[in-house]
Amino acid sequence: MGTILCATRGGEASYRTQDRAIEIARERGDKLLFIFVSDINFLSHTSAPVLVDVEGEMENMGEFLLLAAEERARNAGIEAEHVVRQGDFREQLKEAAKEYQVEMVILGRPGKEGSVTKLQMLEELVKEIEQELGIEAVIV
Amino acid sequence: MRTRDHLLGILVTLGMVTALLGFGLLFGAERAVGQSASSWSVTGRLIDPQGQPVSAATVRVYVDGDDEPIEAETHDDGTYLIDLPRRPERSLRIEVERSHFRPVEYELDVSGMVPDEEYNALRAPDLTMERKITAGFWIATAAFVLMLTLIALEVxxxxxxxxxGAAIMFAATTLGYVLKADGLIVLSMERALSYIxxxxxxxxxxxxxxxxxxxGTGIFQWLAFAAYRVSRGRAWLLVIVLMLITGVxxxxxxxxxxxxxxxxxxxxxxxxxxxxxLSFLIPEVLASNIAGISTLIGTPTNILIGSYAGITFDDFLINQTVGVVLALIVLIVYTEIVYRKEYRAASGGVSGVLYEKMRQNARIKDPSALRKSLIIFGVMIVFFVAGEGLHTPPAITAMVGATALLIWVEPDxxxxxxxxxxxxxxxxxxxFMVVGAIQEVGLVSYIATFLADLVGDSLVTGLLILVWFGAILSAIIDNIPFAAAMLPVVGYLTQTIPGAESKVLFYGLSVGAAMGGNGSLIGSSxxxxxxxxxxxxxxxxxxxxxxxxxVPAMFLTTGAATLWLLLRFFVLG
Incomplete structure (x- = not known):
């Protein structure tokens, strides 16, 4: 049994990604590893003081979102685990893919509005993962 | 090691308090230096067309037509006191110069004049200096607008x-000194520091x-989770509690x-x-922007306004809280209408795993630290409220409270x-420096004059303009620099409009700057x-x-707060 790494968050767009990842895992007989990468770059757009352990709060929130995804997969009969990382999305995803020796990486197509993740960036990332790591990567 | 770290922290904090007191003494001492006890001297005051003191102006006095003048600079309150070499027989010629003002000459006939008893000085009349638009004016204005734009566009x-912005002002000033071009001298370092x-x-x-x-104690997360448990799946109720927690x-x-x-x-x-x-988050952040203005420490704009206008913690509580409560009630009703479908759709079901994770994320992390923090914070609130009577400015309360927490809670x-x-x-x-620069070159004076002409003697018009102009502008640009720039303008209007001594215009600025933040995503941090x-x-x-x-929330809540200000200052008095 191999492992599929699926980058996800919450929200409608992410639920679609999770459902598709569950389908693929079922077809291939693999288990799922959900990953949430938190970055706090948005704090650079504010002039107000930031006195909170934002990274810790984001990590807790990420754990919760991935537990929900994991539960979704388990309810569909798919074995699932999760990992929360902090920092640059591209780098953290590639590192996790190497570390967990995954066989496939699944990325969700950006939602219709407001997402800071752009499709072009994901397409470039897919190429990077395939060329640098030799791992199959898809946008669903 | 741990004890040493704590001692270091306490010493640093106490050092800060000492520094603060030192500044007070320093500025106090500076004032005392200007008081001369010379046998013959001349004193006077320089003001701008708005009646504001003109500081750092060069005053030259020629005694009875002498060629060599005696020179001095005006103090922060626009006054000068110059010792004379001898008793003037006929006249004193007074020449005044200051960057961004037209020079003034005045001939003081001293025959028959009696010296002022307090300073033993001849008292010259107040001299009004007219503003002059210089190259420095345009540079400072451009730098200020550039700063606002760069912040608004997140460049x-x-x-x-x-x-x-500050660097541009200093570069122009340096160039002004090098080229001996007075109009380019926007702000010296000494003046810049005086504006902080x-x-x-x-x-x-x-x-x-x-x-x-x-x-770090986790109190707010715990409160939110407690509200969730108490609401038992009733989203319409939960959002009200969450908005109130956020507001307080x-x-x-x-x-x-x-x-x-x-x-x-x-x-x-x-x-x-x-x-x-989002049906929780947006109402919460709207409530947060509104409720912050009910205290001196709730928003950076209130801190700025309070310090500038001498509005105390309890002044804000008394004059703003009812308006804030009214605005929150309006916001709650509005929220319940706008999100009624979402709240009805709440399923309320969550798995044991997710519930446990949520409970874990919302636990009180350090009960002992929480208990101690709440006690000290409670004492701080008492001092904030009673500060004026105890001659304890809010800064001292905050610094001493911080020190007490460092000692008792013993955090890292x-x-x-x-x-x-x-x-x-x-x-x-x-x-502060950038805003000081636009004050120096006269931009603030021009805005103040424009607004004063527009408003005339009508305090209600002044209040409405400040609240709504402030609200709309704060939705577009960062409200902190906006409020900082508006303070001297509002200060001038407060002096000139009859009845404004109640400081109602400052409360209007506070309401506009904060509630306008609800008008756009970039309206508040x-x-x-x-x-x-x-x-x-x-x-x-x-x-x-x-x-x-x-946007509808901004109009509704600003309207509610405006009604309260009108009621509080024009009906209740």
Whole structure:
């Protein structure tokens, strides 16, 4: 049994990604590893003081979102685990893919509005993962 | 090691308090130097067309037609006192020069004049200096607009943008000195430092340490989770409780901290209830922006306004709280109508695993620290309220409270000192300098004159303009630099409009600057951080989506707060 790494968050767009990842895992007989990468770059757009352990709060929130995804997969009969990382999305995803020796990486197509993740960036990332790591990567 | 760290932290904090007191003594001493006891001297005062003192002007006095003048500079209050070499027989010619003002000459006939008893000085009449538009005026104005634009468009970090604004002023000044071009001299370093309000800096710094300790206890997350349990799946009720928790926390701490703590746990609760988290988050951040203005320490703009206008903690409580409560009631009704479908759709079901995770994320992390923090914070509130009677400015209360927390709670001192956001403090200092520069070159005077002409003697018109102009502008640009720039303008209007001595215009500025933040996503820092976290969780808040909810909320809540100000200051008196 191999492992599929699926980058996800919450929200409608992410639920679609999770459902598709569950389908693929079922077809291939693999288990799922959900990953949430938190970055706090948005704090650079504010002039107000930031006195909170934002990274810790984001990590807790990420754990919760991935537990929900994991539960979704388990309810569909798919074995699932999760990992929360902090920092640059591209780098953290590639590192996790190497570390967990995954066989496939699944990325969700950006939602219709407001997402800071752009499709072009994901397409470039897919190429990077395939060329640098030799791992199959898809946008669903 | 731990004890040494604590001692270091305490010493640093006490050092800050000492420095603060030192500044007070320094400035006090500076005043005393100007008082001369010479046998013959001349004194007078320079004012601008708005009646504001003209400081740092060069005053030259020629005794009885002498060729060599005696020279002095005016003090912060625009006064000068010059010792004369001998008793003048006929006249004193007074020449006055100051960058960005037209020079003034005045011939004082001294025959038969009797010296002022207090200073044994001949008293010259107040001289009015007319403003002059110089190259420095355009440079300072352009630098100020550039700073606001860079911040609004997020091209540069606000601190960097403010530093850039200050750097442009200093570069022009240096060039002015090199080329001996008076019109280019915008702001010397000495003048720039005099514009920094150290009471604001130390109050913000002290509160940062206090907030840093309190936030670590997990109290707000615990309260939010407790509200979730108590509401038993009734989303319409839960959102009211969450808005009230957010409002009270914003009034006592600050909006950004509150939303950074409340957003992640609110998101989890909403997901657990099966509803769109934005139906909780947007009402919460709107409530946060509104409720912050009920206290002196709730928003940076209130801290600025309070320090400038001498409005105390209890003044804000008395004059703003009812307006804030009215605005919150309006906001709650509005929220319940706008999100009624989402709240009805709440499923309320959550698995044991997710519930446990949520409970874990919302636990009180350090009960002992929480108990101690609440006791000290309670004492601080007493001192904030009673501060005026005890001659304790808010900055001292904040710094002493921070010190007490460091001693009693014994947090990781290095971590706590790192909690002091130096970027923000530098932003404030650079901002004070930039605003000082536009005061120096006369931009603030021109705006003040324009507004005074527009308003005439009508205090109601002045209030309405300030509240609504402030609200709309704050929705577009950062409300902190806006409020900082408007302070001297409002100060002038307060002196000139009959009845404005109640400081109602300052309260209007406070309402406009804060509630306008609800008009757009970039209108307040709390909006920005809430949207940032929500986006990371997969629930983006777009500009349009926020404005659809925020703009009507801004009009409704600002309207409610305006009604209260009218009632409070024009009906109740």
């Amino acid at each position: 540069l970090h606000s601190t960097v943008a403010a530093l850039l 309000d150290f009471e604001v800096i130390f109050l913000v710094m002290g509160m940062m340490i206090v907030i840093g300790i309190i936030e 926390a914003s009034a006592l701490l600050d909006n950004v901290t509150t939303m950074l703590l409340m957003t992640p746990i609110s998101l989890q609760i909403a997901i657990a209830m099966g509803i769109n988290p 001192v290095e971590k706590m000192l790192k909690a002091v956001d130096w970027t923000t403090l530098v932003f404030f200092m650079a901002l 709390a909006n920005v951080v809430t949207a940032g976290i929500a986006e990371r969780a997969g629930y983006p808040i777009t500009y349009v989506r926020f404005m659809k909810i925020g």
